[in-house]
């Protein structure tokens with residue numbers, strides 16, 4: 001089946017080659033659509049790829065019933081409504097590594113231009129004015145650069161600044177003394193960084209917490225005559241506050257690659273001679289554009305073909321080593337959840353998933369997510385997927401609990417899914433048997449041995465002579481062949497369970513007749 005990928009921003013043609021060459025993908029390139037054209041085009045797409053220009057709002061997402069993935073050919077995803085994407089089960093992927101070097105290099109270009117007034121001097125010379133006195137700059141050597149946000153780009157900037165023999169002080173919630181020492185920088189609080197910086201550069205994402213992180217109060221803590229750079233996102237620095245600080249001379253100059261609203265051709269900051277600017281060019285190199293387009297193309301293709309992606313944004317990423325350990329359990333977890341959701345009665349309140357044996361030392365959250373998906377599918381259908389399983393559960397007030405347990409019940413690995421409703425608590429456990437595949441080994445307190453696939457009949461009954469025979473006869477009357485049968489009971493004449501696998505789907509009237517047999521309390525038919 002052909003899958004349609006819509007690209008709505010300009011992307012490197014070499015970078016999207018994997019998409020253009022894929023036989024099962026139809027790539028629609030239209031980087032200059034009106035809003036209405038975008039809504040129309042996205043309604044037919046299974047994937048949408050953007051840069052920072054296209055605003056992927058809730059409205060856009062709601063117009064895209066077939067959309068499975070939004071690819072961001074770059075880092076920042078602040079132009080994508082992540083909540084809306086997650087709610088609709090759409091995975092968002094980005095390309096976090098491809099433009100790091102280009103953006104760090106652009107930051108250094110801006111830093112040097114700012115220190116030496118290069119754009120201003122160039123502008124004068126182009127107007128045939130030979131100005132020398134006006135453009136006396138400052139050296140970088142022995143100056144302190146304060147870096148807020150010590151991620152990929154922040155670290156590369158630090159590396160380069162040290163090459164200029166600058167002192168580097170950095171703040172990042174994930175930075176500690178030890179990591180800072182390893183990177184050869186000084187670790188400080190945001191306040192320390194603001195107070196010590198001769199040049200302040202921000203490299204955080206734009207999120208709620210970083211919006212106007214560098215505001216009036218923050219700028220007031222800076223040294224008089226310090227300079228500010230923003231090659232990350234407009235909005236991290238409060239533009240009005242920056243304007244006042246530069247205009248008053250408190251801040252000697254600023255270098256901006258990004259603005260709160262883009263394009264920003266009329267911005268008042270551009271009227272200040274001490275402010276130099278570029279039109280969001282950090283990632284605009286041949287290399288970066290090819291890198292990000294290639295990375296995002298591969299992830300999009302992989303996802304559309306049902307594979308796993310490298311750079312998910314609204315789903316925690318799993319290393320390939322971990323994926324190797326987890327993937328054999330994916331189907332088992334989903335089927336355990338699917339099985340139990342069919343037999344349980346009442347309103348879901350809590351889902352507990354326990355892992356033991358060789359799963360003790362593994363990050364099992366992806367398995368829990370899949371088990372939850374398996375459970376919720378019964379109620380919500382295919383709208384629930386890996387991306388929105390937890391969110392859907394929490395929106396419905398269902399508590400998810402994952403635990404590791406040392407009780408293996410003799411198995412080398414064991415996954416136990418338990419559902420609590422307002423009426424009852426039911427559980428199911430499964431294992432992967434070496435060389436034999438998946439088995440359901442327990443249903444509530446009954447030990448069983450059932451392959452979790454195909455057509456299954458689960459019968460709760462009272463342990464009485466003849467019950468099994470009557471079930472067998474009735475199924476024979478309906479031309480139903482029994483492939484396997486498992487029986488478990490609590491005690492002689494007590495509650496018992498039968499799990500049968502049959503060769504074809506059980507029809508409704510057959511199920512009703514089974515439920516009418518004496519001593520049979522409940523019949524559930526499943527297709528796994």
Ligand SMILES: NC(=O)c1ccc[n+]([C@@H]2O[C@H](COP(=O)([O-])OP(=O)(O)OC[C@H]3O[C@@H](n4cnc5c(N)ncnc54)[C@H](O)[C@@H]3O)[C@@H](O)[C@H]2O)c1
Pocket residue numbers: 075076077096099100103148149150151152153154171172173174203204205206209210213231232233257258280281282283284
């Ligand atoms: N100008 C451009 O063209 C361009 C190009 C690439 C990236 N960017 C922007 O640069 C940003 C950084 O990119 P990156 O690849 O280094 O991302 P990254 O995720 O590797 O690093 C971001 C860092 O910011 C830190 N951070 C988050 N909140 C913080 C806070 N309140 N205070 C201090 N630090 C905080 C994070 O812990 C992380 O280490 C991106 O989010 C993107 O918006 C701009």
Ligand SMILES: O=C(O)[C@H](O)COP(=O)(O)O
Pocket residue numbers: 051052053073074075076077099232280282283284
């Ligand atoms: O976040 C990013 O990757 C940069 O801001 C690049 O944005 P762009 O793809 O629009 O150049």
